[in-house]
Amino acid sequence: MTFASAGSNLLLSMGQASELKNELIETGRLLYEKGMLAGSDGNLSAKIDENRLLISRSGVAKGRLKSGDFVEIDFDGKQISEGGKPSTEAAMHLTVYKNRSDICCCLHSHPPYATSFAVAGIELDRNILPEVAVFVGDIPLLEYSPPGTGAISEAIAPFLDKNDAFLLKNHGLLTIGKSIEEAFFKHETVEHFAKILWMAKQLGTVNRIPDDELKRLDQLRQSLTSS
Numbered sequence: 001m002t003f004a005s006a007g008s009n010l011l012l013s014m015g016q017a018s019e020l021k022n023e024l025i026e027t028g029r030l031l032y033e034k035g036m037l038a039g040s041d042g043n044l045s046a047k048i049d050e051n052r053l054l055i056s057r058s059g060v061a062k063g064r065l066k067s068g069d070f071v072e073i074d075f076d077g078k079q080i081s082e083g084g085k086p087s088t089e090a091a092m093h094l095t096v097y098k099n100r101s102d103i104c105c106c107l108h109s110h111p112p113y114a115t116s117f118a119v120a121g122i123e124l125d126r127n128i129l130p131e132v133a134v135f136v137g138d139i140p141l142l143e144y145s146p147p148g149t150g151a152i153s154e155a156i157a158p159f160l161d162k163n164d165a166f167l168l169k170n171h172g173l174l175t176i177g178k179s180i181e182e183a184f185f186k187h188e189t190v191e192h193f194a195k196i197l198w199m200a201k202q203l204g205t206v207n208r209i210p211d212d213e214l215k216r217l218d219q220l221r222q223s224l225t226s227s
């Protein structure tokens with residue numbers, strides 16, 4: 001590689017990182033405005049390339065993120081950039097990227113409705129709303145893992161090959177996507193679904209999508225995710 005091409009690659013990479021930061025800042029603002037975060041809750045990350053990611057730093061308000069509120073780490077968890085400590089849940093994000101090369105973004109927050117189901121230990125079944133069956137799929141409810149200890153990584157690993165949304169018992173929600181927008185859509189869809197299900201439970205009846213229709217929706221999801 002010539003010096004000139006190395007330089008242009010570096011510029012390209014810096015430009016890409018700054019674009020990702022802007023998108024994550026906007027996503028943090030949306031998560032906050034939609035009431036999915038309080039205080040310094042949650043963490044956001046995006047993959048820069050096959051060995052580096054940007055992650056929100058520990059202790060900052062995700063609704064008011066600034067460019068300096070992200071740190072760059074490699075896939076071994078080593079901090080590359082300066083500017084504070086990475087999120088205490090960095091291990092969870094790394095587990096996702098290491099196990100799913102197709103994923104470019106991880107979003108974690110504590111949305112009230114979805115988290116209520118996680119606290120109550122009630123699964124959010126995919127056979128209730130077609131949008132959930134097609135665009136999110138199963139949402140496994142993971143056993144409680146103490147935050148910041150790396151235990152969430154162990155809990156999530158067995159479910160990563162088939163799922164893009166995870167309810168963390170007594171904690172919150174994690175969604176992952178091939179883009180920041182896709183991870184956000186899944187986050188929003190799961191919370192909206194949890195709200196509808198909560199309301200339907202107040203009315204007393206929760207009807208399920210019939211099995212043969214669910215099969216058709218699953219096939220549709222399959223064709224969309226494999227394209």
Ligand SMILES: [Zn+2]
Pocket residue numbers: 041042108109110147171172
């Ligand atoms: Zn959390």
